[in-house]
Amino acid sequence: MESNRNGITKPSKVAIVGGGLVGSLCACFLAKRGLNVELYEYRNDIRKTELVKGRSINLALSNRGRAALRAVGLESHMVREYGIPMAGRMIHKLNGNLQELLYDPRTNKNLYSVGRKYLNEVLLTAAEKYDNVKLFFNHKLINANLQDGKLVFRQMETDQTIELNFDLIIGADGAFSAIRKHMMKMPLFDFSQTYIxxxxxxxxxxxxxxxxxxxxxxxxxxxxxxxxxxxxxxxxxxxxxxxxxxxxxxxxxxxxxxxxxxxxxxxxxxxxxxxxxxxxxxxxxxxxxxxLVSIKCKPYHVGNRAIIIGDAAHAMVPFYGQGMNAGMEDCLLLDQLLEEYNMNISKVLPEFTRRRHEDAHAICDLAMYNYIEMRDLVNRFTYIIRKKFDDFLFWAFPMYWVPLYNSVSFSTMRYSLCIKNRQWQDKVLKQTSIIVVLFALFFGFLYSILF
Ligand SMILES: Cc1cc2nc3c(=O)[nH]c(=O)nc-3n(C[C@H](O)[C@H](O)[C@H](O)COP(=O)(O)OP(=O)(O)OC[C@H]3O[C@@H](n4cnc5c(N)ncnc54)[C@H](O)[C@@H]3O)c2cc1C
The missing domain is CATH 3.30.70 (Alpha-Beta Plaits)
Known part of the structure; x- marks a missing residue:
């Protein structure tokens, strides 16, 4: 760890554990900041392998993921040249009829369908282009002492055990994170997991x-x-x-x-x-x-040595199409904090936990909710009416009335605020409808007396 005159601790050697979508993107961000990054991935280099069975083949990329990709110069390729725009949901009724529900009839915003393997390949290749990034495949993390910055890997091809020291460890090793397992041994670490x-x-x-x-x-x-x-x-x-x-x-x-x-x-x-x-x-x-598992935990960091991001920090059920997008937003936040605190990692890591945990818990909850919306509510008349109402108010007052789905998928509003915003909208609509009913009753009463 390098300390400057002001005692600021800037990490000189960073390990990222996990070379999935979030780990490989994070490597690009840190490399851009001039840090020396070593990325360790359990699997073989996916650029040299066939499609991995069992992993979802394509993903919906939305605003938060796009913002992060933009920051490392990859958005244009993934969205404009490669991604397939999806303007809304197409509902297949039991009788074979189709119903189109646009995500954003006001400005025609789209989600983009992108291949998981291809996106991961693009991110790994982008990371590898930096001289200060080294990629190690077939390296499985098997042990760690996070306070001391020590990691132990097994080289899967040679079965050799390798022990290494780092100034900063970033766990991007997915929902069943080995780094998080080590965090769980520490006092005051909250953890909950729910299988649906x-x-x-x-x-x-x-x-x-x-x-x-x-x-x-x-x-x-x-x-x-x-x-x-x-x-x-x-x-x-x-x-x-x-x-x-x-x-x-x-x-x-x-x-x-x-x-x-x-x-x-x-x-x-x-x-x-x-x-x-x-x-x-x-x-x-x-x-x-x-x-399908949903995981919440807190804090995301250990001292000034380690942090978890992506699914390792907040795995969620896939119904809002936000898991990857939220993980990419983690990278963007980490980068913004490195800028804000002049790379002082002692400040950046606790601040990351402080700013992120409420939002991460919020998107885990929203993802659970959206399953009910997708499999059931979209079929209901009340849902369609509410959506039309929301779309109209969004069209009329775009600054004041952003519907929940739009705030999550097409804005960078904090996830926790998206929920609060929706609760406020529900309250306004409830109060307005009570007032309308009272007025109707009052005028009905007047009418019955007068005529
Ligand atoms: C069915 C389904 C559909 C989804 N659809 C969407 C969607 O449309 N939009 C969206 O935003 N999200 C979606 N998601 C969520 C998304 O897939 C995840 O949020 C995203 O993959 C998380 O990325 P990650 O890099 O954090 O974790 P992962 O993609 O899991 O990557 C973790 C990496 O760490 C490696 N690793 C694990 N353990 C070790 C170890 N001990 N040592 C070294 N390396 C290790 C793994 O091999 C892996 O490469 C979906 C998920 C599912 C299941």
Whole structure:
């Protein structure tokens, strides 16, 4: 650790554990600031491997992720050249009818469907371009002493154990973070994890015989069915990644071809010709439903030595499409704090916890809420009316009435403020409707007396 005249501690050697979307982006940010970064990733270099089975293939990139990518010069490529815009939800009704619900009819803002593997590759390549970044693949973190800055890795190919010391350790090693496990041994570390009773499974709608999309490509398609749902995001090769979200018990009940096809026939009849019967059967029985976990913890740092970001700090269920976006926003916040505190890591790390934990907990809660909205509420009349109302007020008063979804996905409003903003809107609408009802009763009464 370098100390200048003012006693400011600037880390000279930084380790990032985890080379996923957040770790590799963080390496770019720190390298830009001139820090020496070593990134350690458990897996092989994904640029040299086939698609990793079981990891969601495409992701919705929104405003927060875009802002972070912009800061390292990658937004334009990911959004304008590569990403597929999704202007809204396309609801598939049980009777086969489609209903379009635009995210932002006022300014036509889009989410962008991006391939996880491709984005990770772009980020790793961007990080590697900096002379002060070194990437180490096949290195699994197996032990750590965070207070002393010590990390122990196993080189997976040689089975060699490597012990190293760093000034700053950044844990970007995902929902089951090894760094966080070491933090949990420390006093005053709060931690909670919740598995939802629903799992997910990925299927695929291939391109048509001419290699084109089989559905309208600029939407996130949803088949909301109350207790469960299916969604589809477009891929660059004109296929669709279809994800079924369902209680594990329901997945388990579909244990024969007949039961599975009967289930599709009843619930997703219009998806059968799109995916193809043989493919539904093959993909469903070859896959396993995977669990979804939500993790909250605090603090995110240990002294002036270690910090966790991304899913390691706040894994969430995927229904707001914010996990990656929030992790990328972590990188942006960390970078802003390094600027604000002149790289003084003793100030930056506690400030990161202070500024971030409320927002991270808020987006974990919002993600849980959005599952109910996506699989059930979108089908309801009251939801449609409220959305139209919100869209109108947003159009009329764009500075004052930003609907919840827009504030989360198309702004950088703090997540905790997005919730408070929505609570305020609910209160205003409730009070307005009470006043309207009272006026109606009053004039009705007057009318009955006078006429
Ligand atoms: C079905 C599904 C759909 C999703 N859709 C979206 C979406 O549309 N939009 C969105 O924003 N988010 C989405 N997410 C969330 C998103 O995938 C995560 O938030 C994001 O991947 C988190 O990135 P990360 O880098 O923090 O963690 P990860 O992507 O999990 O990366 C962690 C890395 O650390 C490595 N690692 C782990 N342990 C060790 C160790 N001991 N030593 C060394 N390396 C280690 C791993 O190999 C991995 O490469 C979705 C998630 C799921 C499950």
């Amino acid at each position: 009773e629903h799992g997910y499974m990925e299927l695929c709608i291939p391109p048509d015989s001419e290699g084109k999309f089989q559905m309208e490509s600029n939407y996130l398609h949803i088949w909301p069915r109350g207790e469960f749902m299916m969604i589809a995001l477009p891929n660059q090769d004109h296929s669709w990644t279809v994800t079924m979200f369902m209680p594990f018990a329901k997945f388990a009940m579909l244990d024969t071809t007949e039961k599975l096809m009967d289930f599709f026939q009843k619930n997703f009849p219009d998806a059968i010709p799109l995916i193809g019967e043989d493919r539904i059967i093959k993909d469903f029985f070859n896959a396993t439903a995977l669990p």
